[in-house]
Amino acid sequence: MTDLDLYVEAARIAETAKFDAVFLADSLVGPENGQSISSGFLEPLVLLAALAGKTEHIGLIGTASTTYSHAYTLARQFASLDHISKGRVGWNIVTSWAPKAGLNYGLAKDVEHENRYRIAEEFVTAVDALWRSFPSDAILDNVDSGRFLDGHRIKPVNFNGEFVRTRGPLNVPSGPQGRPVYVQAGQSEAGRIFAAKWAEAIFTAHSSKESAQAFYSDVKSKALRLGRKAEDIVVLPGISAAIGSTEYEARQVWEELDELTNVEVGLARLSARFSGHDFSGVPLDRKLVRNDFPDPNQVDASKSRVIGYVDTSLREGLTLRQLLKRLAGARGHLSVAGTPEQVADLIEDWFRSGAADGFNVMPPVINQQFEIFTNEVVPILRKRGLFREEYKGKSLRSHFGLDSLLN
Numbered sequence: 001m002t003d004l005d006l007y008v009e010a011a012r013i014a015e016t017a018k019f020d021a022v023f024l025a026d027s028l029v030g031p032e033n034g035q036s037i038s039s040g041f042l043e044p045l046v047l048l049a050a051l052a053g054k055t056e057h058i059g060l061i062g063t064a065s066t067t068y069s070h071a072y073t074l075a076r077q078f079a080s081l082d083h084i085s086k087g088r089v090g091w092n093i094v095t096s097w098a099p100k101a102g103l104n105y106g107l108a109k110d111v112e113h114e115n116r117y118r119i120a121e122e123f124v125t126a127v128d129a130l131w132r133s134f135p136s137d138a139i140l141d142n143v144d145s146g147r148f149l150d151g152h153r154i155k156p157v158n159f160n161g162e163f164v165r166t167r168g169p170l171n172v173p174s175g176p177q178g179r180p181v182y183v184q185a186g187q188s189e190a191g192r193i194f195a196a197k198w199a200e201a202i203f204t205a206h207s208s209k210e211s212a213q214a215f216y217s218d219v220k221s222k223a224l225r226l227g228r229k230a231e232d233i234v235v236l237p238g239i240s241a242a243i244g245s246t247e248y249e250a251r252q253v254w255e256e257l258d259e260l261t262n263v264e265v266g267l268a269r270l271s272a273r274f275s276g277h278d279f280s281g282v283p284l285d286r287k288l289v290r291n292d293f294p295d296p297n298q299v300d301a302s303k304s305r306v307i308g309y310v311d312t313s314l315r316e317g318l319t320l321r322q323l324l325k326r327l328a329g330a331r332g333h334l335s336v337a338g339t340p341e342q343v344a345d346l347i348e349d350w351f352r353s354g355a356a357d358g359f360n361v362m363p364p365v366i367n368q369q370f371e372i373f374t375n376e377v378v379p380i381l382r383k384r385g386l387f388r389e390e391y392k393g394k395s396l397r398s399h400f401g402l403d404s405l406l407n
Contacts, residue, residue, distance in 0.1 A: 001041055008054045010367050017374035018388050020399040021059030021090060023183075023203070023360065024048065028068060028101040045077050052085040059396030061090035061183055061201075066123035067116050068096055068105045071159075072166045075130040082175025087395035090181035090201065095120050099272055117190040122161035124182070124198055129157040131179040133169035178405030181396050187215065187305065196222030200402055201234045203360050205305060205332045207312045212237050212334075212355035234357040234400050237350070238333030241343045242364050243372045250337035257364060258325040266324030273306055275299045284321040288313045292320070308332050329364055340376035347377075348386060 011022045024044040044062035051060055060081070064074055081089045095116035102110040111119065138153035157168035184199035186192070195202050196219055206212035220230045242257075244250035267279050277294045296307040309332060313323050329335060336346060350356045363370035381387040397404060 004042075004047075004050055006366070007042075007047060007051060010370060011051050011055050011058060013367055013370055013374055015055050015058040017378050018391060019058060019361075019374075020358070021061050021088075021396055022051065023061040023092065024063060025092075026063035026065075026094075027098055028065060028096055028104060029098045045081065048081055048089065049084060052081065052088070055088075057088075057391045057394070059088045059090060059181075059399050060085055061092050061181070061396070063092040063094055065094055065096040065101075066120040067111050068101060069123075071123055071126040071164050072130065072168070072170070075127045075170055076172050078127075078180045079131060079170060079172040079175050082177055082180055083172070087176030087397070089175070089177070090183045090396050092183040092185065092203070093120065093124060093198070094185060099276060113188075114190075117186075117194055119163045120194060122159075122164040126157065126159040126161065126164045126166050128179065129159055130166065130168050130170040131174055133157050134171070134173045136173045136175075139173055177395050177397050181400065181402065187308075192219050192222060195219055195233070196226055196228070199233055200397075201236060201400055204235060204237050205308060205334075206237050206355075207308070207332065207334055208315070209350055209353060209355050211308070211311075212350060213353060216355055232402070234402075236358050236360045237356050238360040238362050239347070240329055240333055240335050240362040240364050241369075241373060241377070242337040243340055243343055243369060243376060244337070245339065247338050247342065250339065253364060253369070254329065254335070254337050257329060261325050261328045263321070263324060266328055270309075270324065270327065273299075273309070279320065282320050285319050287317050287319055288323065290314060305332055333360075333362060340372075340380055343373075343377050344380040344384070347381065348384060351386065 007022075014022050024047060025041075026044050027041065045064065048060045048062045062078075062081070064078075078089060078091050096111075097113075097116075099110060102108075133156065134154050138150045140147045140150055142148075154169050157166060159166050159168070181200050182198050183201045183203065184191070184195045185203040186194060187204055192215075199219075202219065204212070204215055206215060216235050219235065220233060223233055224230060242250045242253035244253060263284065270279055271277055274294055277299075279292075282288070282292045290310070293306075293310050293313075296310055299306050309323065309327070312318070312326075312332070318326065326332075326335060336343060338346075347356075347359060351358070361370070361373060363373060378387060382389060392398065
């Protein structure tokens with residue numbers, strides 16, 4: 001997981017297939033208590049800088065926390081990345097639910113869920129102002145007059161909130177996109193309200209089309225009520241597709257991966273999602289009932305995700321062992337197994353049914369299954385007029401079909 005070549009290969013596969021972007025998630029805590037899950041992921045913004053030099057067209061989206069970052073530092077980093085990549089960067093805005101993350105940043109306890117979005121609102125407002133404080137057209141670079149800057153165009157922001165304070169102006173001019181694309185992944189009510197105001201792309205997790213449709217309609221309606229257009233936001237559910245020449249062969253991929261899962265690790269990860277709840281007393285092979293879970297509304301973590309876990313378990317009659325296997329792979333996102341044609345059919349159905357504007361492709365095996373997706377599924381989507389043949393623009397904003405921003 002620390003080998004740059006792994007990520008470069010994945011990015012080049014995606015770029016060859018003309019994908020919009022590569023997306024790097026993040027975690028602010030390390031493995032504890034002997035957990036054997038994959039760990040040691042590279043820091044996203046450092047990795048994006050490396051990938052920017054290894055790619056030419058594909059967008060580069062990195063995760064950074066509003067709860068545990070400094071607004072001025074983050075604004076500098078992303079503005080620098082937008083310049084380095086020539087306008088291909090997006091910021092995945094997260095509030096960081098992971099237990100004990102606060103301890104890693106010198107806090108006595110984690111920030112509560114209700115405060116995380118209050119902080120996020122101030123944080124993004126401040127960063128947005130910083131990106132506007134030094135417009136690129138303030139750089140004159142006029143040799144004849146000897147003037148490099150129009151200082152009157154550069155203004156301090158003097159942002160003084162309850163949680164975030166920064167004077168500004170930024171010391172990096174705005175990038176080719178004006179500012180990076182805002183990406184968001186919260187699904188709670190607070191997250192949806194935040195997304196309706198700020199997000200330009202939304203990563204979301206749904207295991208049923210009906211749930212995805214309800215989310216899609218809700219968040220776009222919220223955006224319309226704020227004076228935005230529906231097309232100002234692209235909604236991208238996650239899909240983890242095991243692909244084979246037959247449906248049986250595809251299912252074998254998941255079965256072989258499921259056999260490699262570790263129950264103890266799965267229980268530890270599930271417990272973390274439910275703010276430390278102990279699931280060890282729940283029988284592994286009995287169908288789960290609602291009383292097996294704590295009240296999701298009392299969970300001080302990623303509430304929307306745990307509500308999805310409960311709903312999926314009860315709707316599909318999963319056992320605890322089956323739930324652990326499901327979460328080991330797709331982690332609550334749409335998990336499918338099928339032929340390239342079947343996967344393409346599902347993608348088209350969700351798109352045409354108002355459940356998605358596109359998808360966040362999460363291959364179960366990088367890069368083997370990803371290459372199958374790009375070589376077998378993408379050509380089918382192209383034949384149906386659902387996916388580009390070539391890039392039409394140079395920026396991530398262009399790839400997503402978003403309006404340009406003036407610096």
